[in-house]
Amino acid sequence: MHLFFTSLFPFTLLMASHLVSATVSKSFKECSQFFYMQTPPAGIRGTSLKWICQKYADKLRYATLYDSSRHLPLYSAYVFKKSDGKRRMDTPWMYEPQLLSNDESSNMKALPLSEKTPPLIEDSQVVLEDYTDAVGYRRGPLNPDLHQAEPDDKSSTYTLTNVVPLITDFLETSWNPYLDIVRRRLNNFCHGKSFVVTGVTVSGAAIQRNNRDRLIIPKHLWLAYCCPQFDRNSPYEVRFMFPSYGGYALNEQAGFSVVEVPLKTLETFLRSQTDIDSDMAIFYKGCVAENPLKKRRDLTDVLV
DSSP states (O other), rough: OOOOOOOOOOOOOSSSSGGGEEEESSGGGGGGGGGGOOOOOOOOOOOSSSEEEEEETEEEEEEEETTTTTTTTEEEEEEEEEOOOOOOOOOEEEEGGGGGTSSSOSOOOEESTTTSOOHHHHSOOOOOGGTTTOTEEEEESSSSGGGSSSSSHHHHHHGGGGGGEEHHHHHHIIHHHHHHHHHHHHHHHOSSOEEEEEEEEEHHHHHHTTTTEEEEEEEEEEEEESSBBOOOTTHHHHHOOOEEEEEESSSSSSOOOOOOOOOOHHHHHHHHHTTTEEEEESSGGOOOOOOOHHHHHHHHHHHO
């Protein structure tokens, strides 16, 4: 099934492209710090996977598992930073030359395409032109800028290897409000690092350009967080949502709200979807809560 659509608003291109770079390899070894216990999710399959350590201003910012044959990020993993929820409005969209070839520059470059752009770049990833006929859809980031605190961390999320086509009504009325709920919850009740993974399940629908499938439309969007150190005196209505919790929703018109569920329930749901193995696991050992009393006792034993 193919869907056809028209234009999205252009995004302002103001920043220099030399600030951004990424590392593409066959593992997340260089950016394992973005995963709980340095362990990426298991059991997520794709047809041509690329492991991208997203780098901005000479600093690694987050990790993305990218299916280059479908031009689709399967998930992005990041460390949540306490945030005021504000968005950046002055960052250009970027593309990743290394997805074309390992011989290409490691620096991401600003879109739109130019005469200097490698001619086969569109074979490996999405470009802005692919969204020209995507009426009713918007670029939805997996790692959203409102979950980051520093300006550079926010800017690093504006790469097309981190976004998927989401129905505008769903993004505005369901997903963005859910992201803000998670932001406020982690801001208020997570005392240590929060590890977040946001991903998609795959549908059979696509947006075409020049009679070619260019944008695979996600069937579901999902998110899970892991906060091993949290406020054990938090209100009852959120206490059971730690150390881990998650949510998922259909990428459909308004009315398909996000369903919040325990981590195990989310993993069970995802295992029923295409391209997810039966041993799928988002966090190592399901995200284990740290015992602050035990840590204090251990510290006392060392000092005695």
